[in-house]
Amino acid sequence: MKNNNSTTSDTSSGTLTMRDADSLLARLIRKIVQGPKGWLDLARAASSKFVRVDQVQAAPIRARKPVVQPARKPVVQPARKPAVQKSRPKPNLAPFHLYIPFAQNAELDAQDFAADVYVAHGVQAIPAADAMAIACGGRVICDCIEIPSFAQRVLPSNWSRINTRFIDRTVEGYLRHCDSLITVGWELGKELETYGRPVHVIPNYRYAEELQPSNRLREKCGIGPDTPLVLAISNITSGLEAVLEGISGISQPVHLAVMGHLKPAAYREKCEMLVQELGLEGRVHFFDPVPYDELTSTASAADVGLIVRDPVIPNNFVSLPNRIFDYLFSALPIVTPDIPDIARIVREENAGVVIEGIGAGGWRKGILQALEYSAEMKRNALAASRKYVWESLEDQLFEALGRPKSVTFVGYTDLNKNNRTMRMAASLRKMGVTANVYTSFDAEMRRTG
Structure with a gap:
C-alpha cells in the first residue's frame, strides 16, 4: 500500500525526488563529518540517481539548406543640386562712411583751425567739431538748423533703418555733450531744450535793404x-x-x-x-x-x-x-x-x-x-x-557764442555757399573775432593737394 503523505523516488526514471534530496543532504552532512572517504561514497551514491550523459542518444542533426538571398538592386541616389547661395547685399554704411572720415580728417587738421569755439553746422558736423576741440581745446556749439533726428526729416533718407537709429542715438549723445546750442526758431528751440544744454535762438533774418521792385x-x-x-x-x-x-x-x-x-x-x-x-x-x-x-x-x-x-x-x-x-x-x-x-x-x-x-x-x-x-x-x-534785420542779432550772436576771440565754423557741406554761416562769420569779423570755415571740401583738398 502506498503512503499518500510520502514523497517517493523513482530510480528507474533517473529523476530526483524531494525525499531523495533530503536524504542526500543528510548523508552529505554525515560524510563531510567522516572526511574524504565519506565524500567519495557520497559521490558514488548520488551518481546512481541520474542518467549518465554518455548513455543519452543524441538526436540526429539535420543539415540546413542554404538560404539564397535575392540579389538586391543597387539604390541609385539622385544627384544633389549644389546649394544656391543667396547673395547678400554689401553692408550699407551710409552715412557713417561720410561723417566719420570727415571727423578723422578734422582731427588731423585741427591745429590749423584751432579756435575758442567750434560751431558745427548741423548735427552731422558735431563729431568733426568735437574732434577739433579735443585736439586743441575749445568749446563745441551746434547750430541746429533743423530737427536733430534724421528719422523725422522732410525727405526720408535711403539709409537702412538700423543706420538711421544708430546715427540718431549717436547724435543725441553728442548734443548732450555740447557746451550750448543755437538754432533758427523758437519752436525748434523748445524741442532742443530736452537735451539739457543752453539754447539760443538766432533766426535767419536778412540784412537790411531797400526793396528794388521789378517786373x-x-x-x-x-x-x-x-x-x-x-x-x-x-x-x-x-x-x-x-x-x-x-x-x-x-x-x-x-x-x-x-x-x-x-x-x-x-x-x-x-x-x-x-x-x-x-x-x-x-x-x-x-x-x-x-x-x-x-x-x-x-x-x-x-x-x-x-x-x-x-x-x-x-x-x-x-x-x-x-x-x-x-x-x-x-x-x-x-x-x-x-x-x-x-x-x-x-x-x-x-x-x-x-x-x-x-x-x-x-x-x-x-x-x-x-x-x-x-x-x-x-x-x-x-x-x-525793417524789424526782422540781421544787424539786430549781431550782439546776441556774440553773447551766445560766449564772446569768443576766434571761431571755426565746421560743416560737411560747403559753408561758403551757406547764407546763414556767411552772415555769422561776417558779423563776428566786424567785431574783431577771427572766423574760419572748415568743410569736407577743405579736408579733401588737403588730402589730394
Missing part, C-alpha cells in the same frame, strides 16, 4: 500787371497738389509761379501731370531758383507768397524758414499753414493769412483773402521787414 517775374510768366500772381519759393517735397486744386477752383485766372525745386524728381512729374489734368497748363510756371541777391526784387512782382509745408511732418512743424523773411522783404502777403513760428509772425504783423487745414479748400480761401486785402498786407509786410 521780371511777370515777364517770365507772360502776364500783365493786373493778372493775379501767386508765388511759391523754395524746395517743395509735398503739399503742392492741394495748392493746385485750390487754384483750379478760383474763378479768377490766378497764376502760380514755383521758384525752386520739386523733390524728388518723381514728385515733380506727379505735379506736372496734375497741372495737365486740372487744365492749368498756361497758369502754372516752374522756374529755377534765382541768385539770393536778386530774390526779393524778382519776387516783388507777385501778389501773394505761399509757404507750402505740411505741419504734420515734425521738422516742418518746428520750422522757421528763410522764406518767411524773403516774402516780408519782397512786400508780399503770406499765406501759410498753421506752423507756430510762422503763424505768430503773420498774425502779429497782419501780414498774411493762416489757413485752416491744408486741403484745397483752405488754400483757395486763404489765397482769395490775401488777394482781397493785398494792398494793406503788402504795406504791413514791408514795414515788418
Whole structure:
C-alpha cells in the first residue's frame, strides 16, 4: 500500500525526488563529518540517481539548406543640386562712411583751425567739431538748423533703418555733450531744450535793404500787371497738389509761379501731370531758383507768397524758414499753414493769412483773402521787414557764442555757399573775432593737394 503523505523516488526514471534530496543532504552532512572517504561514497551514491550523459542518444542533426538571398538592386541616389547661395547685399554704411572720415580728417587738421569755439553746422558736423576741440581745446556749439533726428526729416533718407537709429542715438549723445546750442526758431528751440544744454535762438533774418521792385517775374510768366500772381519759393517735397486744386477752383485766372525745386524728381512729374489734368497748363510756371541777391526784387512782382509745408511732418512743424523773411522783404502777403513760428509772425504783423487745414479748400480761401486785402498786407509786410534785420542779432550772436576771440565754423557741406554761416562769420569779423570755415571740401583738398 502506498503512503499518500510520502514523497517517493523513482530510480528507474533517473529523476530526483524531494525525499531523495533530503536524504542526500543528510548523508552529505554525515560524510563531510567522516572526511574524504565519506565524500567519495557520497559521490558514488548520488551518481546512481541520474542518467549518465554518455548513455543519452543524441538526436540526429539535420543539415540546413542554404538560404539564397535575392540579389538586391543597387539604390541609385539622385544627384544633389549644389546649394544656391543667396547673395547678400554689401553692408550699407551710409552715412557713417561720410561723417566719420570727415571727423578723422578734422582731427588731423585741427591745429590749423584751432579756435575758442567750434560751431558745427548741423548735427552731422558735431563729431568733426568735437574732434577739433579735443585736439586743441575749445568749446563745441551746434547750430541746429533743423530737427536733430534724421528719422523725422522732410525727405526720408535711403539709409537702412538700423543706420538711421544708430546715427540718431549717436547724435543725441553728442548734443548732450555740447557746451550750448543755437538754432533758427523758437519752436525748434523748445524741442532742443530736452537735451539739457543752453539754447539760443538766432533766426535767419536778412540784412537790411531797400526793396528794388521789378517786373521780371511777370515777364517770365507772360502776364500783365493786373493778372493775379501767386508765388511759391523754395524746395517743395509735398503739399503742392492741394495748392493746385485750390487754384483750379478760383474763378479768377490766378497764376502760380514755383521758384525752386520739386523733390524728388518723381514728385515733380506727379505735379506736372496734375497741372495737365486740372487744365492749368498756361497758369502754372516752374522756374529755377534765382541768385539770393536778386530774390526779393524778382519776387516783388507777385501778389501773394505761399509757404507750402505740411505741419504734420515734425521738422516742418518746428520750422522757421528763410522764406518767411524773403516774402516780408519782397512786400508780399503770406499765406501759410498753421506752423507756430510762422503763424505768430503773420498774425502779429497782419501780414498774411493762416489757413485752416491744408486741403484745397483752405488754400483757395486763404489765397482769395490775401488777394482781397493785398494792398494793406503788402504795406504791413514791408514795414515788418525793417524789424526782422540781421544787424539786430549781431550782439546776441556774440553773447551766445560766449564772446569768443576766434571761431571755426565746421560743416560737411560747403559753408561758403551757406547764407546763414556767411552772415555769422561776417558779423563776428566786424567785431574783431577771427572766423574760419572748415568743410569736407577743405579736408579733401588737403588730402589730394
